[in-house]
Amino acid sequence: MRVLSGIQPTGNLHLGNYLGAIRNWVWMQDDMDSDSQCFFFLADMHSITVHEGREARIRNVRDMAAALVAAGIDPDRSVLFNQARVPAHAELCWLLNGTARIGWLNRMTQFKDKVGKDREGASIGLFVYPVLQAADILLYNATHVPVGEDQKQHLELARDIATKFNTDFDVDLFTMPAPIIPKESARIMSLRDGSAKMSKSDPSDLSRINLTDDDDAIMQKVKKAKTDPEPLPETAEGLAGRPEANNLVGIFATLTGRTPDAVCADFAGKGFGAFKPALGDVLVETLRPIRERFLALRTDDAALDAILNKGAARAAAAAEPTLRAAYDAMGLMR
Ligand code: ADP
Ligand code: TRP
Numbered sequence: 429m430r431v432l433s434g435i436q437p438t439g440n441l442h443l444g445n446y447l448g449a450i451r452n453w454v455w456m457q458d459d460m461d462s463d464s465q466c467f468f469f470l471a472d473m474h475s476i477t478v479h480e481g482r483e484a485r486i487r488n489v490r491d492m493a494a495a496l497v498a499a500g501i502d503p504d505r506s507v508l509f510n511q512a513r514v515p516a517h518a519e520l521c522w523l524l525n526g527t528a529r530i531g532w533l534n535r536m537t538q539f540k541d542k543v544g545k546d547r548e549g550a551s552i553g554l555f556v557y558p559v560l561q562a563a564d565i566l567l568y569n570a571t572h573v574p575v576g577e578d579q580k581q582h583l584e585l586a587r588d589i590a591t592k593f594n595t596d597f598d599v600d601l602f603t604m605p606a607p608i609i610p611k612e613s614a615r616i617m618s619l620r621d622g623s624a625k626m627s628k629s630d631p632s633d634l635s636r637i638n639l640t641d642d643d644d645a646i647m648q649k650v651k652k653a654k655t656d657p658e659p660l661p662e663t664a665e666g667l668a669g670r671p672e673a674n675n676l677v678g679i680f681a682t683l684t685g686r687t688p689d690a691v692c693a694d695f696a697g698k699g700f701g702a703f704k705p706a707l708g709d710v711l712v713e714t715l716r717p718i719r720e721r722f723l724a725l726r727t728d729d730a731a732l733d734a735i736l737n738k739g740a741a742r743a744a745a746a747a748e749p750t751l752r753a754a755y756d757a758m759g760l761m762r
Contacts (some may be wrong), residue, residue, distance in 0.1 A: 429464035431456050432570035434471040434511070434561070437492035439480060440628035443637040443711075444616040446499060446718070447682055452610055454500035457748075466506040467568050467743060468496065470736075473511040473518060473562070477554045490732050495639055497735065498721035505744070509739030511564070511594040514746040519558070520563035523754050524579045527593045528559045534583055538578065560677040561699050562586035567747040569603040575649075576609070584608040601750065614682045619653040623672025639722060650676075650708040662696040664688035676700075677709055683710045 435449055436737050457466045470492050475485065490511050493580050501508055508591040516757065536558055542548040557583075565573055567726045573583055583605060590602035609670040634652055641649070654672045661667060667674040667688070674688075680703075681688045695703050725732060753762050 429572055430467070430568055430570045431460070431464065431608075432467040432469075432565055432605075433455060433574045434469045434474070434564055435442070435492065435580075436469040436475045436478075437488040437510070438475060438490040438628065439484065441491065441495050441639040442625035442626055442628060443679070443715075444614075444640065445495075445628075445638075445750070446617055446715075447614040448680075449574075450496060450499045450501075453496070456505050456572075456574055456608075457501060458731075460505070465746075467746070468506050468508050469499055469564070469739075469743070470510040471512075471561075471564070474557060477551060477557055481756070490726070490729060492726035493736055494722050495718075495731050496530050497725055498639075498718045503735045503739060507739050507742045508735060508739045509523065510736050513736060513740035513748060514588075514743045516567055516744060516751045517560065517563050519566050520747075520751055520754060521560040523758060523760075524559050524563055524566075524589050524593065525556065526758075528556075528562070528585070528589050528594065528738065532588060533558060535581075536585070537581060545631060558582045558585045559589070562589045564604045566590055566602045567750050568743075569750060570605045571603060572608050573605050574608040574610070580607050591756075593757075599757045600661050601753050601754070601757060603616075604661070614678070616646055616682075617671065617675040618678060619675075621651060621654065622675045637711060637715070639715065639719060641715070643716065646711050646715065647705075648709040650711065655704075659697050659699050660695040660703055661692055662756065663692050666692065673700075678709060680707050683714050717744045 431734060433453060444608060453468055460466060470489050472489050480488070484698065493508065493510070496508060533555055539555060539557070542554060560587060563581050566589070575583065587604050590604060594600060594602055594607065616626045618630055620624050620632055620635040624630070628636070630636060634649055637646055637649055653676060656670055657672060658670065658673070660673070660677070662678065664687070677688050677691050681691045752762070
């Protein structure tokens, strides 16, 4: 098994990122047997599709690296790096640009969603984003790619590119990657609006629990979270039509590894006055050790950069044979 996944280092990490993505990576890493390997990287080359100043970009890469390590990614067991330190990603992307078709990219729903009506004003980078993603995956012959539902189409594109390249150049070079989409993938909603995703871009800080929030801030945000006046129902069925209640019960269930039904059974008939302090406690206990490790790691830029440098060297070595074979298959002399 070769597991690989990437995340854009775009700052302001929150509970949704942790429960929806990072925690799954840690589980996959912890489940690996000795002949398997995990590659986790910060997609900073992808992040150029979002305008950001130099300082913010540097900070965001270190923040995300620290968050991953704090959450349990072990840089000795997994290969942890940022894309920009491994030029093979950009190189293979360019080679694959000869294989990917405009028609295929035109069908990508994430591109359509991101550009909205201003297609002409969108960057070329945003358009070929999925080709770079295919390069990320194919470089390492990844077999399993843990991602959210929204990335399924990009994985299919990576398979299409791999198949066409292998056929066009009559080689058996690229491995077909499969997406790993968690079954009940935790989708955490805003604390202020149960129908909107918890997101770093929500203008209200009360809408999300940040990975850097201290115990008091977490408790306050849970206390102020929007709810309804009804008590908690006996089963999760009774949460239908109550998006805020459903979200809070879902967060409690996800954090404690129980089902929403079991959580409802425990709190049936009780109001949010009883439920919220319990939820706050679970959140505080889960996030405190992660935050403490994160803050400690963030005091030492050199140590973080050393982790990323070491990861990049391992990644570059793993990528080299595939990159060399791709140049060779195309008759390009390096
Ligand atoms: P944001 O929505 O805050 O801009 P990103 O789009 O940068 O977050 O997402 C980074 C990762 O975190 C992705 O893998 C995404 O699926 C996951 N993620 C982001 N928000 C949530 C959420 N509210 N619930 C679950 N997963 C989320
Ligand atoms: N596009 C992914 C996202 O937005 C991030 C990503 C970049 C990625 N390269 C990847 C995910 C390779 C998996 C594999 O979430």
